Amino acid sequence: MACFAFPKNFCDRLNAYISNFWWKGNPEDRGIHWANWANLTVVKAHGGMGFQDFKAFNTALLARQAWRLIKFPNSYCSRILKGVYYSSFDMRSAVKGRKASWAWASLLQGRDLLLKGLRWQVRNEASIQF
Template structure:
């Protein structure tokens, strides 16, 4: 499951076998399922029993492989797949390509999941675009929704930081962003060492 996308039909068969075992089905005799499968898949802390949703679990493991292809660039798997499928870009920008292997199709099935979860951790702000990149904590999209009034499209987060003392330019932030976004931005801690920005 960590390397290949399991067919949905197989996941459904496995789910059916688990349900039948749990509810005590014997041969053709069926027992009453007192709780829906969706509720049983909820975490124990949320009132469920913590069963795995196999399709989602499979995609999560494949997304982990995609994440490794994006960052662990010294592995043999990365070098082979990059040379064949995404020579001139990174994994997040890659396309399925022509005549892909089952392994590549499986990993690409989780590409959207990687894109959905990836965001920037602000260091010095030089690599992060204010508009377009995902870097804002506390919002569901992690992107800025404030209107872009007078700054250019490629404005970097570093332009909002006073690099001499490594703190936010509060007056600039307050004048550009909606109040709740300005507060979220000013709550992002900055290091005096000004490390590079990092994708997490």
Template sequence: MAQAIPTYMKSIFKVPEGLIDEIYSLLCKFWWGSREDMRKLHWKNLDKLCLPKAKGGMIRDLKCFNHALLVKQLCRLHTNESTLLHKILKAKYFKNSSVTEANRGFDPSFSWRSMWGAKGLLCDGLVWRVENGSNIDIWADTWLLVEGKVSESMYEDRSGWDASMISSVMGPEWCTAVLTIPLPTVPCADKRY
């Protein structure tokens, strides 16, 4: 119950370390029955109790849970650009870019600072879906982990992959991996998913 109460707030704000420590303290007092005049022995380390249930844990790791909820909010902003929240935050913090390219900004709200702090984890998990290949940097962006623009590996009309060019740049296993990526029949911009 003590873990469920602040869940909504954890999806909007980064919970301060001191507050997380205080929540853990309350949970420990509950589990081990400690009182102010008498402390009882903790039979298991708190770090062991915060492991996933499949590994023998009993208590949720609140810091990781908070981080995951913030990333989930960013993911919603990234995928649902028609929401009111996306429109408000875009107008204030990332007018000329996307959520994943947004800067922290000058004097941002605590909520935006919290979400922006979790942006790295979201970006680490996003992969480009190849459409026309002009927005994807072969070496810098995650699409296949291989420099240049992806569109340089396609025929001029973007109708298919240039197998000879790809095989001259990449090894056989990478070449096979690239050639199996389907390209759209109608040209459209690349997307992260």
């Protein structure tokens, strides 16, 4: 789940299995849905039930992997992916390419989510390049 983007239909089926188990319990029974699934996935501190939406969870795990590639560029996995997919770029500006694997395309989805919230922090003047 942390390395590949699951298809939307698969995540929807997982969410349906969880909600059916929660509301029905028994597959033969006809359950009553007391709340919308979107309301159930809200965190408990904000009034929801705290269930995981599998699509959002999968994307968050992919963003974590992309963060690890950015944070640790000398790791073995990062060096292999850099050699294969983005040898002349850094991870933040890497492109998908024509022959991208499913894993690489999935990591780029996570990277796009990561870049929406990524900030640069100045710690000392030596790290600033003009």
